[in-house]
Amino acid sequence: MIPPDLFSLDSIVVNKGHNVKIHFYNLEPAEKQEHHTFTIDDPAYMVHAVINSEENTIIEFTASEARVFDYLCTFHQPTMRGQLLVLDP
Numbered sequence: 230m231i232p233p234d235l236f237s238l239d240s241i242v243v244n245k246g247h248n249v250k251i252h253f254y255n256l257e258p259a260e261k262q263e264h265h266t267f268t269i270d271d272p273a274y275m276v277h278a279v280i281n282s283e284e285n286t287i288i289e290f291t292a293s294e295a296r297v298f299d300y301l302c303t304f305h306q307p308t309m310r311g312q313l314l315v316l317d318p
């Protein structure tokens with residue numbers, strides 16, 4: 230059985246007002262040329278980072294709105310997804 234594509238974190242918890250910095254690594258071997266995305270499709274946080282195998286990037290934004298946001302990889306649904314919880318302390 231082939232293991233499903235997953236994020237290493239299925240939830241991220243931050244406080245409202247904080248700067249969020251996500252180090253996003255694609256751990257697929259280079260020869261696979263398999264892309265992943267980190268995507269939050271919400272007017273509060275429009276994030277869409279696409280990276281190829283063995284690449285990495287840093288995604289930064291300010292957590293200006295407190296609630297639950299889904300994040301996902303657009304290529305690997307339904308398995309590759311998680312939730313960003315922005316708390317109002």
Ligand SMILES: [Cu+2]
Pocket residue numbers: 234264265266302303304305309
């Ligand atoms: Cu993916």
